[in-house]
Amino acid sequence: MPIGKRTTEELESGGKSYKEPPPAPAPFLNMQEFxxxxxxxxxxAEFIATLLFLYISIATVIGYKNQSKAEACTGVGFLGVAWGFGGTIFVLVYCIGGIxxxxxxxxxxxxLLVGRKISLPRAVLYIIAQCLGAMCGAGIVKGIMKHPYNSLGGGANSVTEGYSKGAAVGAEIMGTFVLVYTVFSATDPKLTASTPHVPPHVPPHVPALLPLPIGFAVFIAHLATIPITGTGINPARSLGAAIVYNKKAIWDEHWIFWxxxxxxxxxxxxxxxxxLRGKV
Structure with missing residues (x-):
């Protein structure tokens, strides 16, 4: 294209290098999905992925605590636990993102329901599947690592001594904000619009790259929040561990993690x- 001239598409899109996609909110009640x-x-897919997430992440936490109990310098440490959570999410989002x-x-x-990206029926059934998967994943960890699981807290979230419940709620809000903000940004349709060779049903910028910022968001949220709450930022993760561990002290604080x-x-x-999107 000659320098100084604009195509019709650029003029229609306000001179931007992409054409703004039309708004397409998901139907709030889409019964056709059934x-x-x-x-x-x-x-x-959500059930199995959450099961695997809980199995790997809770086993990592219990293994770290079990190793550190014998010698403080052994085990993966907080950094390793954060990598375990973030890396697992990266892998699982890669596996089921297209499903x-x-x-x-x-x-x-x-x-995503608030952002009108999915329907209410899909959101409700996703959440049920995620919670059931989390219970099963935590149950598998308990079955394999029964003694350390019971003696080392079951990987359940709780408020660390020295922090108030208000501080814990604040930490969970901030950690989850980082994660969900990243999810919205990574899946922004503007990115798809800037790469027209990508089919519309494929996540923007090649499926291999989409899970990367989401996994890193989970990783950095854990780095900041593990010392305060053990990091929930995922109600299914907190619920699954709480149900399988099932101690009163955990249930007294469980509301924080929702x-x-x-x-x-x-x-x-x-x-x-x-x-960011300027919708009114």
Whole structure:
């Protein structure tokens, strides 16, 4: 194209190098989804992925605590635990991103519902599948590592001594905001619009790259929040561990790991929609 001239497409899009895609919010109640096998494939994928996430992440936490109990300098440390969570999410989002979107977290699902990216029926069934998968994953860890699981807290989230419940809620809000903000940014349709050779049903910038920022968001959120709450930012992860471990002290604080993540997800969804995307 000659320098100084603009194509018709650029003029229509306000002179930008991409054409703004038309708004396409998901139907709030899309009952037609129940008639498709893809809908049930996505629910099964969320169940299995959350099961695997809980198995790997909780086993990492228990293994770290068990090793450190014998000698403080052994084990993977907080850094290794954070890598375990972030790396597992990276792998699982890569595996099921094209099937279910790779939520693996009720807070992410709730945020995408607020952002009108998914329907209410899909969000409800995703959350149920995620919670059931989390219970099964934590149960497998308990079955394999029964003694250290019971003696070392079961990987359940709780408020660290020295921190208030208010501080814990704040930490969960911030950690979840980082995660859901990243999910929205990584899947922004503007990115797809800037690469027209990518089919519309494929996540932007090659499927291999999409899970990377999401996994890193989980990693850095854990680095910041492990010392405060053990890092929830995922109500299914917290619920699965709490149910299998089942101690009163854990249940007394469990509300924190729903309230904080849901508020963080809501804030991230609204921030992305009304500030970054400028929707009114």
């Amino acid at each position: 008639r498709t096998w893809d809908f049930y494939r996505a629910i099964i 279910s979107g790779g939520h693996i977290n009720p807070a992410v699902t709730f945020g 309230v904080g993540p849901l508020i963080g997800a809501l804030a991230a969804a609204l921030y992305h929609k009304y500030v």
